[in-house]
Amino acid sequence: MLKSVNHTSFTVSDLDRSIKFYTELLGMELISMAERPQEFCEKVTGIPGARMKIAYVKGADYNVELIQYLSPPGQKLDTRNNNIGSAHLCFTVENLMEMFHDLSSRGVRFRGEPVNIPAGPNKGGLVVYLVDPDDNNLEFIEYPSK
Amino acid sequence: MLKSVNHTSFTVSDLDRSIKFYTELLGMELISMAERPQEFCEKVTGIPGARMKIAYVKGADYNVELIQYLSPPGQKLDTRNNNIGSAHLCFTVENLMEMFHDLSSRGVRFRGEPVNIPAGPNKGGLVVYLVDPDDNNLEFIEYPSK
Numbered sequence: 128m129l130k131s132v133n134h135t136s137f138t139v140s141d142l143d144r145s146i147k148f149y150t151e152l153l154g155m156e157l158i159s160m161a162e163r164p165q166e167f168c169e170k171v172t173g174i175p176g177a178r179m180k181i182a183y184v185k186g187a188d189y190n191v192e193l194i195q196y197l198s199p200p201g202q203k204l205d206t207r208n209n210n211i212g213s214a215h216l217c218f219t220v221e222n223l224m225e226m227f228h229d230l231s232s233r234g235v236r237f238r239g240e241p242v243n244i245p246a247g248p249n250k251g252g253l254v255v256y257l258v259d260p261d262d263n264n265l266e267f268i269e270y271p272s273k
Numbered sequence: 274m275l276k277s278v279n280h281t282s283f284t285v286s287d288l289d290r291s292i293k294f295y296t297e298l299l300g301m302e303l304i305s306m307a308e309r310p311q312e313f314c315e316k317v318t319g320i321p322g323a324r325m326k327i328a329y330v331k332g333a334d335y336n337v338e339l340i341q342y343l344s345p346p347g348q349k350l351d352t353r354n355n356n357i358g359s360a361h362l363c364f365t366v367e368n369l370m371e372m373f374h375d376l377s378s379r380g381v382r383f384r385g386e387p388v389n390i391p392a393g394p395n396k397g398g399l400v401v402y403l404v405d406p407d408d409n410n411l412e413f414i415e416y417p418s419k
Contacts, residue, residue, distance in 0.1 A: 128299070128300040128332075128366060128367065128372065129299060129300060129301070129332040129333040129364045129365075129366055130333055130364065130365045130366055130367055131333050131334070131335075131364065131365045132278075132281075132333055132334075132335035132362070132363075132364055132365075133363040133364055133365045133412075133414055134362075134363045135278075135281045135360065135361070135362050135363070136360060136361045136362075136363065136410075136412070137358075137359075137360050138354060138355065138356060138357055138358065138359040138360070139357065140357045153274070153275060154274040154275060155275070161392075163391075163392075164391050164392070166391075167388055167390070167391050169385075170385050170386055170388040171384070171385045171386075171388045171400055171401065171402055172353075172354045172355070172384055172385055172402060173383075173384045173385035173402070174353065174354065174355055177354075177355060186274075186275040187275040187276055187277050187278055188277070188278075189277075189278035192363075194354070196354075196355040199355060200355075201353065201355035201356035201357055201359070202351070202356050202357070203356070203357040203358060204350045204351070204352070204356050204357060204358035204359065205348070205350070205358075206350070206358040207318075207320065207347065208284060208318045208320065208323075208340070208342075209284065209318070209320055209323060209342035209345060209346075209347035210284060210347035210348050210349070210350050211284055211285065211286045211347050211348070211349040211350060211407050212283075212284065212349060212350035212351075212352040212407055212408055212409055213283075213284040213347070213350065214281065214282060214283050214284070214360035214361075214362075214409065215281070215282045215360075216278070216280075216281050216282075216360075217278075217279040217280045217281070217282065217338075218275045218276065218277065218278055218279055219275075219276045219277045219278075219279045220274060220275055220276055221274065221276055226274065237319075238317070238318055238319045239315075239316050239317045239318055239319035240316055240317075242313055242316040242317045244313070245309075245310050245312075245313050246307075246309075246310070254317055255317065256317055256318060256319070261357050261358055262358055263358055263360065264282075266279075266282070268279055
């Protein structure tokens with residue numbers, strides 16, 4: 128059955144812009160970028176005429192896949208977190224408040240404000256929601272120091 | 274900066290139905306399920322009136338967070354893979370063809386068919402796209418045996 132997690136993927140509108148966001152702002156590393164053959168794209172997605180250009184960026188030893196569909200054009204989804212089918216990827220970080228202020232000053236959009244987790248195993252931790260240039264959702268958590 | 278990956282999250286319409294899917298069909302384990310205080314939900318999401326009920330399921334040593342918004346009601350997104358803001362979570366699996374046939378026979382919906390990866394580092398591997406009950410996207414990859 129499930130053996131290991133492989134990656135989390137987001138569909139983006141402009142691969143170059145997204146790569147800049149994930150590398151220059153979040154500090155991830157660009158691993159690869161290449162187009163896939165159309166026949167492959169159509170079979171795996173079930174979308175006639177599908178053509179993907181795919182980049183992998185890696186951070187904290189985890190791969191994030193960024194896919195730009197060269198065809199057919201998709202619609203932009205309203206990824207607000209309460210919409211069914213909205214997703215997010217969460218990283219544990221160090222110095223969440225520092226990242227929040229630094230990234231905010233560099234134009235990164237946050238959904239809300241850093242909030243203390245009120246209960247449960249991560250009680251006292253800090254959490255914040257943010258978005259990438261296409262409103263793909265991300266989350267940062269900082270655990271309380273022991 | 275980024276320290277480790279923490280989880281991938283999907284917003285769902287019916288938490289019990291989703292938990293069944295991830296545990297009974299994908300073999301994951303239910304870790305926790307609880308409602309969060311409204312003040313916390315509103316602050317972190319920036320959505321007035323937000324109330325979340327959250328379950329964690331774990332598989333292959335990775336946490337997936339399933340969130341049902343008790344309020345406000347969200348719209349169902351068209352998560353077809355070429356739409357901007359569509360996401361997916363990919364697991365490496367064993368016996369992909371067996372899982373494809375078994376899960377298909379149990380009603381799981383696949384986006385396309387298992388396809389051999391034509392090029393790149395995973396050449397010869399098998400890949401398939403599928404969806405959960407709310408059309409949140411998942412992917413399975415099986416690497417070629419060495």
